[in-house]
Amino acid sequence: MTFPVSPPHDPEALPHSHAGSGMQSAAEPAQAHLSKPHAAPESISLQDVTLARGGRVVLSQISLAIPQGSFVGVLGANGAGKTTLFHALLGLEPAVQGSMQINGQPVRRGHRAVGYMPQMRKLIGGQFTGWSMVASALHGQRWGLPWYGRAGRAAVDAALAAVDAQDLAQRPVAALSGGERQRLLLAQTLLDDPSVLLLDEPLASLDPARMRETVERIHTLARARNMTVLMSAHDINPLLGLMDHVLYLARGKALLGTVDEVITTKALTALYGAPVDVVRAGGRVFVVAEGGGSALQEHDCGGCGAHA
Numbered sequence: 001m002t003f004p005v006s007p008p009h010d011p012e013a014l015p016h017s018h019a020g021s022g023m024q025s026a027a028e029p030a031q032a033h034l035s036k037p038h039a040a041p042e043s044i045s046l047q048d049v050t051l052a053r054g055g056r057v058v059l060s061q062i063s064l065a066i067p068q069g070s071f072v073g074v075l076g077a078n079g080a081g082k083t084t085l086f087h088a089l090l091g092l093e094p095a096v097q098g099s100m101q102i103n104g105q106p107v108r109r110g111h112r113a114v115g116y117m118p119q120m121r122k123l124i125g126g127q128f129t130g131w132s133m134v135a136s137a138l139h140g141q142r143w144g145l146p147w148y149g150r151a152g153r154a155a156v157d158a159a160l161a162a163v164d165a166q167d168l169a170q171r172p173v174a175a176l177s178g179g180e181r182q183r184l185l186l187a188q189t190l191l192d193d194p195s196v197l198l199l200d201e202p203l204a205s206l207d208p209a210r211m212r213e214t215v216e217r218i219h220t221l222a223r224a225r226n227m228t229v230l231m232s233a234h235d236i237n238p239l240l241g242l243m244d245h246v247l248y249l250a251r252g253k254a255l256l257g258t259v260d261e262v263i264t265t266k267a268l269t270a271l272y273g274a275p276v277d278v279v280r281a282g283g284r285v286f287v288v289a290e291g292g293g294s295a296l297q298e299h300d301c302g303g304c305g306a307h308a
């Protein structure tokens with residue numbers, strides 16, 4: 001997927017024409033919440049939330065509600081605020097204004113119901129086995145706990161089994177492929193049996209087949225455990241057909257809805273405040289800025305080749 005460059009924060013108009021669609025934007029704070037069969041309770045909700053980094057507003061007056069069990073792709077150009085949003089939901093970045101709840105409770109640091117896979121994943125502890133690497137995240141601890149107790153060991157075994165990684169348990173992490181390490185990282189996030197998973201670019205550096213396999217694995221796990229998943233990505237295509245909703249961030253605003261509601265020329269042009277084309281070809285979706293490649297960030301050019 002390709003995204004246009006997002007200019008510095010400029011909270012201007014978003015489309016006001018989605019009434020009745022279930023799509024939510026910061027311009028429509030009173031919009032009905034996303035619908036799910038059986039009226040699932042809210043898993044994540046934000047009211048009028050503004051987030052800043054380094055004294056600069058990154059997301060402005062965001063209001064949204066995500067039902068329990070939703071699988072949400074979080075999309076946006078570099079710097080759009082995906083990681084900032086995750087940090088805020090983890091209680092690591094206080095909101096400048098507004099309120100945020102997870103499972104009906106105000107967000108707080110160290111919430112056991114929230115599993116998190118960070119974006120920057122240096123290979124710390126590559127000398128460990130897969131089992132030790134997963135165990136190192138028990139109860140939020142990292143690296144070096146010598147003894148875990150019976151319950152802890154069972155939790156590690158269960159997490160490894162959940163991601164089909166028992167065969168990696170005794171292998172040195174340094175000798176594993178990126179995709180295998182990804183599975184161990186996912187196992188870490190499952191240790192506390194979370195009801196919400198925040199996954200920051202878990203597909204980074206995977207090949208297309210591994211990307212899809214990873215999304216399917218996470219989707220299957222999420223469905224089986226009724227977990228809410230927010231997964232940030234730079235390419236929407238591996239997520240197509242599995243996401244319930246897209247949360248698209250641009251220019252300090254957020255747009256939440258189904259793929260068909262959000263990933264349209266009209267909706268994204270309004271969100272960006274600049275011409276954006278959504279092109280569907282061969283079962284894939286591409287988002288391109290008017291003027292083509294030069295306006296696009298290299299990192300976002302998952303589909304640039306198709307438009308050359």
Ligand SMILES: Nc1ncnc2c1ncn2[C@@H]1O[C@H](COP(=O)(O)OP(=O)(O)OP(=O)(O)O)[C@@H](O)[C@H]1O
Nearest residue numbers: 053054058076077078079080081082083084085119
């Ligand atoms: N520690 C920091 N101090 C100051 N500004 C920061 C910090 N971290 C991020 N920012 C800024 O906040 C904005 C949002 O960054 P964020 O990391 O949330 O974007 P992102 O959508 O996750 O981007 P990417 O796709 O590149 O990971 C960017 O303009 C970034 O430069």
